Amino acid sequence: MTKYIYIKVKSVLTPSKLPDIDYALNPYIGCEHGCIYCYGPDFCRRYPEVIHNWGSTVLVKDNLINVLKKDLRRVRRGVVGISTITDPYQSIESSLCLTREAIRLLLQNNFKVSIQTKSPLLLRDLDVLDDENVDVGYTITTLRDALARYLEPNAPPPSSRSKAVYEVSQHITDTWVFLGPIIPKINDSEEIISEVVEFTSSVNSYIIYDKLNIKPLMLHNMRVKWGFKVDIEEVINLSNDLNYVRNLDMLIHNLCRKYRVKCVPAFKLLT
Numbered sequence: 001m002t003k004y005i006y007i008k009v010k011s012v013l014t015p016s017k018l019p020d021i022d023y024a025l026n027p028y029i030g031c032e033h034g035c036i037y038c039y040g041p042d043f044c045r046r047y048p049e050v051i052h053n054w055g056s057t058v059l060v061k062d063n064l065i066n067v068l069k070k071d072l073r074r075v076r077r078g079v080v081g082i083s084t085i086t087d088p089y090q091s092i093e094s095s096l097c098l099t100r101e102a103i104r105l106l107l108q109n110n111f112k113v114s115i116q117t118k119s120p121l122l123l124r125d126l127d128v129l130d131d132e133n134v135d136v137g138y139t140i141t142t143l144r145d146a147l148a149r150y151l152e153p154n155a156p157p158p159s160s161r162s163k164a165v166y167e168v169s170q171h172i173t174d175t176w177v178f179l180g181p182i183i184p185k186i187n188d189s190e191e192i193i194s195e196v197v198e199f200t201s202s203v204n205s206y207i208i209y210d211k212l213n214i215k216p217l218m219l220h221n222m223r224v225k226w227g228f229k230v231d232i233e234e235v236i237n238l239s240n241d242l243n244y245v246r247n248l249d250m251l252i253h254n255l256c257r258k259y260r261v262k263c264v265p266a267f268k269l270l271t
Helices: 064-074 098-108 120-125 145-151 158-169 190-202 216-226 232-239 242-259
Strands: 003-007 057-061 079-082 112-117 134-139 175-182 206-211 263-265
Touching: 064 098, 079 098, 098 112, 098 120, 112 120, 120 158, 134 158, 145 158, 158 175, 158 190, 175 190, 190 206, 190 242, 206 242, 216 232, 232 242, 242 263
Parallel strands: 003 057, 079 112, 112 134, 134 175, 175 206, 206 263
Antiparallel strands: none
């Protein structure tokens, strides 16, 4: 059972360093999906009640809409990412509609919106999404529901996400699948990746992909949740091994060529 704590904030549009995004907007702090690989805890250190209860405690920005109206008067227009350290469509959004109203306000004020989620709840908001000013991405680390439960214990299963991607792609031209993180020895096999690429081709979308980029609190969660089932040291070593990353990059590009899918890395994979 998720615990929700309502808080007040002073601003909600945060400058973003992510590619092609000018601002981040996170209606919630924390995420009920509880994905083991999430980097979110490492960006929520100011909120110990969230990081120590990742997946079961979520802070709700109760005054988000009023603060957003003020922020929109003081910042330049740009692209707003919804969301970068939480899922904007976790279950409480179905009743609060904070994400829905934020999107409506942003589009009304001539901002572009880039949405990333794991939830079919986004379908509720198709009526407010403007095809010319919105892109929508769904995170799909695997199409296998059983494996996804291991990686993303409380998130909607990929079987429901794939149906949502199909529905969104009928309304929004710029629809993409985020294949990431790709975790060594877990979801990095050619068969698993090929399934995602083939699906992406079937819905005329494109792929943004990323390897596992390890953060301290992420690593702690992986050790706690997977410690006796996964060789964490091997995961770390392979994630930082240039030959492994090169081969992974080559595999993805070869599969995307096979299925005629555009693919781009979320970040530069090699350092």
